Amino acid sequence: MDDQFRRIPQVQSLLETDTAIALIGAYGHADVTNSIRLKLDDMRRAIRQTKEISNQELHPDKLLQDIAQNLRASRQVTLKPVINATGVIISTNLGRAKLAPEAIAAIQAIADTYSTLEIDLATGKRGSRQSHVEALICKLTGAEAALVVNNCAAAVLVSLSALAAKRDVIVSRGELVEIGGSFRMPDVIVQSGAHLKEVGATNKTHLSDYENAMSDETALLLKSHTSNFKIVGFTSAPSREDLVALASKSNLPLIEDLGSGLLVSLADHHLPDEPIVRDVLAAGVDLVMFSGDKLLGGPQSGIIAGKRSLIDQISKHPISRACRIDKFSLAALHATLELYMAPNDPFRSVPVLVALSEPLTAIRGRAARLMRKIDSFDQIQANLISSVAFAGGGTLPEQDLPSFAVSIAPLNQSVESLSRRLRQAPKPVLGRISKNQLMLDMRTISDHEVYEIADALHVAASI
């Protein structure tokens, strides 16, 4: 065993080779030394486990070859653009909303220079970063006041921390949702220091359940949009209007976590309506919270809108400083919100809404164009088929969006292999596998991406 270990070269001897000297030129001394150490540690571990490592494996040339590869891999950019052909418009894994050009320009305009982030040019004194978006949010939602933080989870956390710490928050059991793997309403309530008071059963909650749970310890009523699932069948919950009446009779705030943050009706586009922020506030809810990068179609951010007195309380809480929005998101959010103001039409300019409302003929046109481009590839069998796309992002949970896809059956490799090769393209292409075919949905891609998909398919199909 000791003999085995003695066969491992010394770090110093490897560092003195010509290969290592070239690597140091490319990656720097510290990174190369560290990579050599890690590789030699691997070898020691392998010897301890298997006790038999060939001389070839331990040859300095082979070791340095692996080290060079590890260094190359470690310097590769991993956060990069992909082509989303999954048909899921708002996918958290793929970065949620695509930004409008106006939002990108707004980020760019302040990126390499100083900006008015927190200065009031009229007085020359310190200003608030919130001032850049608050008025616009109020116009679009009818709220008295608004506060923006870095995401909706933070919006809920800071609201509860400021308004309900050490007191009771009453929530229906049917609304104690988990969004994604990491946002569970009960956990967020605990983190805020508030006490969760669950009422009702999973499928049914009555107004009297809320009423019976109220006491001197009650801070507020919390309603949460069950955005990513539906309980169907024997269910009931008090209407928003009933809750508003109860909260106001009891002098307690009613706050609602909306998740999606829809600012305009989807009804004209034959889509079912999620609650619209303006309507929820008009119904008498005191405070709402929603994401900036779901149906709103902007950057990652969380918006809190509603009563001035509640917003003031939240702004002063130390956690709101810890969750504050960064200047790039703020710039992009402002530019996105502008696209909702007349004479702009958000269904023509906010990419999420464009994708949701795009006519089927346009989607079919892209599918046909891709078909023509890949017609001559003889290693695959392609078909233009109708498919189903989704809003995603915990929005419109039941809603299938009609769409078109190009379905691809590879003739000389497995569908998993083709799919993997497309993921490894310089600009990865992500589809979904169904019935042993790779489906490339055309609702979530842009016109110019048709050509990029064709090029990537050409490479991935040729083996």
Ligand SMILES: *Cc1c(COP(=O)(O)O)cnc(C)c1O
């Ligand atoms: C998505 C969602 C959240 C979390 O929003 P983030 O912006 O991802 O933090 C919170 N509540 C509801 C109801 C949601 O749908």
